[in-house]
Structure formats: C-alpha cells, structure tokens
Amino acid sequence: MTEQAVHAPASLAQRVRGDFPILAQEQDGKRLVYLDSAATGQKPSSVIDAIDSFYRNSNAPIHRSTYALAESSTQLFEGARERIAAFMGATTETTIFTRNATEAINLVAHAWGRDPRTGNIGEGDVVLVTEMEHHSNIVPWQMLCRDTGATLDYVKITDDGLLDADDLAAKLAGGNVKLFAVAHISNVLGTVNDVKALVAQARAAGATVLIDGSQAVPQMPVNVAEIDADFYVWTGHKAYGPTGIGVLHGRRELLATMRPWLGGGDMIKVVNWNDSSYNDLPWKFEAGTSAVAEAVGLGAAIDFIAELGSENIRAHEHALVENALPRLAEIPGLTVVGPGAEARGGVISFTLDGMHPHDVGELLGRENVCVRTGHHCAQPLMRRLGIPATARASFACFNDTDDVDALIEALHKARKVFGL
Amino acid sequence: MMDELYRDYILEHYKEPHHFGELENPDMQAHDVNPLCGDELGVHLKVDESGTITDLAFHGKGCAISQASASIASEELIGMKVDDVAKLDADWLIDLLGIEISPTRRKCALLNLKVMRGAVTGDASWPE
Structure with a gap:
C-alpha cells in the first residue's frame, strides 16, 4: 500500500508529461519546472490541436447558417457543452459559457442580485463571503452591496486556514444572509472546503449559495448535482483549457426566471422595436458571438481530465503535497500558510524569513522553477494572515517529485544568495 | 557567491536600510502601493524655509x-531642493542603483521616487 502510494505519482506524471509541448523547453540548459498551475494551467496537445483543427477545418458562424461547415462548427460548440455538462453532473441548459469565472460571478451579481423585480439583494440584506476569497469573489459583491444598500460580511478563517465553523454558524443565524459565496478550494491556502455541507447549511438558513470552483475543477472530482449549489462557477484556463472561456452552472429554476445580463445577438427569440423576447437556456445568457474555438478547446481539456480521472489527479497531487510539505518545513525560516495535507489541494503558499517573496520568485525563476509571488488576488486574506505577500507552488498532473526536488534545491540556492 | 542583481551593497541596504522609519511632524509626506505586488512605501520629509530637504524617512514593506x-x-535626496526632486526621472534612480533592472522589477525600483513625487508635488505619477 505504502509502496503504491510512493509510485503512483511518478507513473501519472511520466504518462502525461509528453502531452504538454511547453514542458520540453529549457532555459540555460535547465528544464522547465512549472509550479504555477493555480494561476494558469499548461495545455496538453489535444487542447492545442482541437483549437488548431477548429480554425483550419471547421470555422463558421454557429447556430444560424445552414451550410455544412456551419453545421459542423455548431456541433463542435454544442458538443463541447454537452461533454462539459455531463462531466460536471449538469445539464446543457444549466451550463452557460462565460469569458471566465470572474464574468460568471458578475453575471450572477447583476442578473440575480440586481433584479429590481425580485429584490433578491436589498437594504438590510447580507452578502456573506469568506476571508479566503479571491478578489473575483469579493469585488463584484462589494459593488452589488454599494448599489443596493446591502452589507458585505466575511466568514473568518482559523489560524490553520480553515473556515471558522462557529463564525459561519453565528453569521448565518443572523437570518439576513441572502447570498453565501465561497471558494471550493482556496487559491492561496489550498484549503478544500466541504462545499456540499456548506450548501446545505447555508440553504437551511435561507441563503442562496454560489461556489467558486476555479481551483477545484482541474484537481478533484466535482459533481454540481451532488454539491447542489444554486450557482457553481469555474474557469477554463486553470483546467488545462484555453483563456477566454469559463462556465456558470446554475439551478434551472433560478436561471429560468433571471433576466439576461448582456443584451445582443444570439440571446433573443424575437426583437421588436421596443422590446424583445429572450432565447431559451443556456443561450439567454450568451449574448454576442461566443468564444467558439475556446469552447471547443475547453471540451478537449475536459476530455483530457476525464481520461486521466479527476480522482487520480487528486490522489497524485495529494501525494506531491505530502512529499513537499515536510521537506519545505526543513528549510530554515520557511513558513507554510494554510492547513495540513489532509485538508489541502495541490497548492502550497509560503514565506521565507529574510527574503521577500518577489526576490524568492526572481531567484527561483533563474533556475527555471516557476512559482507565483505576490498577494495572489487575495489582499484581504494577506492582511488577515499579517503578511504582504507569499510565494506559491502549485501542482498539476504533470508534476512529479523531481519538481519538488528542484523547488527545494532552488530555495536553498536563493537563501545562499541572500547570505542566509 | 556574487549575484549580478543582488549585489552585496544592495543586500546590505535591504538588510539595514538607511533613513528608515517615521518622522514626527513631517512637513511633507506621501504613501503609495504597488498594485502588482501590494508592496507599500511611505515617506516623511522635513523641509526648511529654502525648500531644502533636511531629513527624510521611508517606511513600508517590500x-x-x-x-x-x-x-x-x-542618501542623495537629503540636501536636495524639493523643486529639484520633482524633476528627477527614472534614469537618475536606475543609474544610482548601478544594477540592471528587468522590466518586471522596474516598478519595485521606482516606487520610492513615485512616493517622493507624491510628497513634493501631490502628483504621484510613475517616473519615466
């Protein structure tokens, strides 16, 4: 059993590394050690080829024209939606393409939150987020609260980087939480939240729930029907897919009654001089020409994940985290933020005494070890942790223990440059 | 171990920065952040009747x-006239540092001059 656990990661990474063309490059004879998948994922050949092939062989306007080429492009676009919906445990009606997760959250803030007919969010209401959210799951709610007179509140985190269950219960007990928005996995702490339980708890308190799954979809099994959130959003580019495409899954009854956010072509049925009737789901929320090639690329990315198996990716990255955490802790002055391996996804943020994260990132970069440095679009969380910034290593299916070796070695070398 | 960016004198100034802290009753002050990284820097100035900077203290994290x-x-700014400080450009500071600065680190190096401009002119624009 133990032996299997040690060998499992190597086999997955070895199997897929050749699928990622970018990993073949070197800098000054040093191989690329990409540990920044939480910021953006690398793309397997199958995704690059799907986009290339779409433009070479199938490009045409979708949904309207009747010639064979347009049939083909429409089928590729809607086929991608079907496979993505099936993979996520959703239906095609409730799988809406957006530009990214940020746009999906803004769509909900506008179309659900600002609807003057329903008054979903108004004066005296509370929009509840958490201290571990990405700016994309904070700022749209700040703007909504500013416009509606609602209050934005934050569920505290514990010093271990977990949601404070007592604080959440107390805030929900207030009775005026209309929306609870929370990350499935924190992009800084790596904390994996039990979103199914959180949804049930928040709903019992009368709140509508949005889950930001941007970090979760690429690294663990996600089934939106099981989680049962009202809204589940994620982005393509972190999930081995292209930039410019994201997904909003929503509860059908909510989506059906929500008004469109953006108006334009493709989202209408009949346009009169003064008003229009709107298209069916999901197209009601897809105004204008869609990112067709990107959707096709995302379909290929989901095929890639499905073929590897989300549970295998999760096990693989978990083994890497278990390998890396104790080794990082041995480096003098290094402090890992966030929970232990058992509650953590493939993300490790850390600080190093005597070195600012930017200097760590610069010196690791010279070894061709790519980590993210800075506030990770989570400035409120940084203030909560009492630090200006961290360095962050994050894993993907193609990473292996040799990448952890390279990270550790580069950190030792960086400390030496600083005379530490 | 000699590094072309993190030279000994750069690391010495980092570990024991000169004129770091706060001044009581500053005549001029400003504070700014680098939105890319969240680093913060503030400056307090003492200025005499002739418009000369007699003392200065930076504070922040970076x-x-x-x-x-x-x-x-x-070290250079103390003793300068505030009118002259307002005219300093990016090249002045980069030359003073004596190291090659990559485009991604340029704002790190120039943040203090941006904050100084904010203090003496009220317009904290990035030096060019």
Missing part, C-alpha cells in the same frame, strides 16, 4: 530591490 532603492536614494 522586496530587496524596492527597499534597497529607497535606502540608496535617501
């Missing part, structure tokens, strides 16, 4: 480049 740059600049 990387080795931004901290060392503020420390090195502080």
